Amino acid sequence: MKLKKAAGAAADILMYVIMLVQMLYAFTGNTLHELLGIAFFICLAVHIVMKRGWVKGLLKGGKRSGGRRFFDAVTVLLFVCILVLMISSMGVSRMIFPWFPYLGSADLHRYLATAVLTLAVIHGGMHGFLRTQHKKRAAFLIILGAAASVAVGTALVPYLSRHFKTVSIDYEAAVRGEQITSSGRTLAVYFTRVGNTDFAPDVDAVSGASLLLADGRLTGNTALLADMVADAIHCDVQAITLTGEQYPSRYGDTVSVAGKELRENARPAIEPVDISGYDEVILIYPIWWGTVPMPVASFLEQNEWNGKKLRLIATQGSSGFVSSTADIQRMADGAEVTELVSIYCDDIPHARPQITDCLRRLYQ
Ligand SMILES: Cc1cc2nc3c(=O)[nH]c(=O)nc-3n(C[C@H](O)[C@H](O)[C@H](O)COP(=O)(O)O)c2cc1C
CATH class of the missing domain: 3.40.50.360 (Flavodoxin domain)
Incomplete structure (x- = not known):
């Protein structure tokens, strides 16, 4: 049981690390980017299996607090964005999915990745928010994290690509x-x-x-x-x-x-x-x-x-x-x-x- 929990936590942490490394595409290059993309989706599968109880609860419905409803909405939206990101990843992949129609939608892929990172920050932060007594502080940290993630995806990534890559x-x-x-x-x-x-x-x-x-x-x-x-x-x-x-x-x-x-x-x-x-x-x-x-x-x-x-x-x-x-x-x-x-x-x-x-x- 303990081992299972530890594996789940490791997969979660790994997902956040992978998301951040993926933003450094200008430095990691295409091969590592595509391989890490696969690793991310494997971690996601582990995460979903570990949290299947939450999925069952969501499907069952029932009474929920406002905070809980917001958390559920963010999580569902995150999941949908990840699915679309997965398709867009295959559409720009040159190494692992060369047979998949080339969608040439790198901009869309980057914006989706930014949306996923931002929603993942909110999703992770909400776990803390629902447990802590310090709601205001938690809400402030979530907003700060989400804003930072939007800034990384829309400004920092293009800036790094343009200025430092040969x-x-x-x-x-x-x-x-x-x-x-x-x-x-x-x-x-x-x-x-x-x-x-x-x-x-x-x-x-x-x-x-x-x-x-x-x-x-x-x-x-x-x-x-x-x-x-x-x-x-x-x-x-x-x-x-x-x-x-x-x-x-x-x-x-x-x-x-x-x-x-x-x-x-x-x-x-x-x-x-x-x-x-x-x-x-x-x-x-x-x-x-x-x-x-x-x-x-x-x-x-x-x-x-x-x-x-x-x-x-x-x-x-x-x-x-x-x-x-x-x-x-x-x-x-x-x-x-x-x-x-x-x-x-x-x-x-x-x-x-x-x-x-x-x-x-x-x-x-
Ligand atoms: C002076 C300057 C202004 C730029 N302004 C924009 C801009 O408004 N929007 C944008 O998406 N990219 C902007 N860029 C990025 C360029 O469009 C990008 O580097 C270019 O398409 C690559 O072609 P190049 O070899 O001619 O620089 C700018 C680049 C420079 C040098």
């Missing part, structure tokens, strides 16, 4: 994939920090997720996506390149400079990109401050868009297209603007299937 990729494996037949003459245009930034010599040590080491060579996320598009449909590719001042080497400084450019509605000087010989432009850009980087605005306003098709691929650290689509439509007057896909920065090295899917949908 990603090495196998260029050929990342870029090569299914061929798609396109229609018309297409130009892929991208803007990225690489080529537009005054990088310090030790950039490899300080680079964030927005920079990739492709076979030892520094490349930008959007440059990699442009290569994926070009591999899929054999189109031309052009970069938007600054002719004047470059962005600073440090990510945080670039964020400040870009914020100032946006406030001033600046149009940084760029090399001309001529789109006149094309029917369609696939524009690949990072979301900066909820919209396009200002050099992209320069590119859009320097061209004549009447009758052209403008397809958008955005990369981002948490948001989708935000206001970039409406801003682009305004700046590329006369273009037929279509959103293709918005890709979370962590997913870019593995985004070839997403690129294939959206191009297939576009041209079929």
Whole structure:
């Protein structure tokens, strides 16, 4: 009996530890993340078996205090979120469930994980709340824990990913994939920090997720996506390149400079990109401050868009297209603007299937 209780408690503690480690995906990498995911669900099964008495009681119904009803509601919601998280985990798994349809929903997966961690904090805290005399203190600690968990999932995780992770990729494996037949003459245009930034010599040590080491060579996320598009449909590719001042080497400084450019509605000087010989432009850009980087605005306003098709691929650290689509439509007057896909920065090295899917949908 004692051993059973100890096993149950160990499984519970392990689940909380696993949830926290899972949030450090930027450091643990995909293999450990997927294996720990399996370990979590095994611990959950143990937990449910240990608590089957509670499940029976819940199904039976009967009179319950307000606190008890809240606890039950949180627990049921937690269970539902875990089930949906399980499906979303399989939908983004690349190692253990490669046969499961790739849902490409990393954002949803992260938000679900945040919801599960938050509800688990409340669920665990409620055990204490129902037993203690110090209800106010317990309620305060639960709210504090839940707020911290929401902050971890929505702010800290993307921050860590963006600032501290250096990603090495196998260029050929990342870029090569299914061929798609396109229609018309297409130009892929991208803007990225690489080529537009005054990088310090030790950039490899300080680079964030927005920079990739492709076979030892520094490349930008959007440059990699442009290569994926070009591999899929054999189109031309052009970069938007600054002719004047470059962005600073440090990510945080670039964020400040870009914020100032946006406030001033600046149009940084760029090399001309001529789109006149094309029917369609696939524009690949990072979301900066909820919209396009200002050099992209320069590119859009320097061209004549009447009758052209403008397809958008955005990369981002948490948001989708935000206001970039409406801003682009305004700046590329006369273009037929279509959103293709918005890709979370962590997913870019593995985004070839997403690129294939959206191009297939576009041209079929
Ligand atoms: C100046 C700056 C501003 C950013 N603003 C946002 C933002 O508002 N929303 C968001 O989700 N990501 C934001 N990010 C994260 C980038 O969108 C992400 O790093 C990018 O898509 C990766 O591509 P890159 O190689 O061009 O940096 C910002 C990044 C920078 C450098």
